[in-house]
Amino acid sequence: MMPKTSRTLVFAAGVSLLLCTLSVAAQDLPADLPRGKALYQNHCASCHGQTGWGDGPTAASLRVAPANFHLFRSFLKSDEELLRTIEHGIVFSPMHAWTGSLTEGQMIDVLAYVRLLSQQGK
Ligand code: HEC
Structure with missing residues (x-):
């Protein structure tokens, strides 16, 4: 059996680790869809x-x-792949790079909206 104080410490460490994980995830995940x-x-x-x-x-x-985001060809690509296209554009294509005109956060938000559209009907 551990002494009471060290049990409390282990518990406190566990809780702060959990909170830490949650706040990191919170920064990563929800994109700003209205934006x-x-x-x-x-x-x-x-x-x-x-x-x-x-x-x-x-x-x-x-x-x-222009890409039709509802086609499987586009739908099945990963977020990373589409984000790379938005960031760097496609050579010899009207799809130019958005790095410089949009921030990283804006590109993530716009990609989240593209993903939302691709799940909706006309
Ligand atoms: C001038 C027209 C034009 C504009 C404006 C434009 N795109 Fe594109 N986009 C294209 C074309 C054309 C393609 C397909 C390129 C190809 O296949 O060579 C494309 C491809 C893409 C792809 C890749 C899709 C896939 O399946 O690989 C993504 C993602 C994308 N565009 C996102 C965006 C976003 C986000 C914006 C606005 C910030 C944007 N595009 C603005 C013309 C445009």
């Missing part, structure tokens, strides 16, 4: 369409069709 939506509508909808079907007003005039 992502506003960014998407300002910067992305003209090509990708209001609801992400790749049918924005400028889509028809582009040499390369």
Whole structure:
């Protein structure tokens, strides 16, 4: 049996570890969806369409069709992969890099909104 004080200490250490883990996770996880939506509508909808079907007003005039986020081809890609595309763009494509015009946090928010759209119908 441990003395009472060390049991208390172990318990306190456990609790602070748990709290620590929770606060790290809290910073990582929830993207700001309303902010992502506003960014998407300002910067992305003209090509990708209001609801992400790749049918924005400028889509028809582009040499390369904007990604339709509802297709499995796009849907099955990881967040990291899509985020890399948003950050760095695609060579020889109208999809240019957003690093420099959007912050990392903004890109994460806009990606979260893209993911939300891809789960919704027309
Ligand atoms: C000028 C038109 C245009 C704008 C504006 C635009 N995109 Fe794109 N985007 C494209 C095109 C075209 C592709 C497909 C490129 C290809 O396949 O070569 C694409 C591809 C992507 C992909 C990759 C999808 C996949 O399945 O690999 C993501 C993610 C993406 N765009 C996100 C965004 C976001 C987020 C914004 C706004 C911040 C944005 N795009 C703005 C034209 C645009």
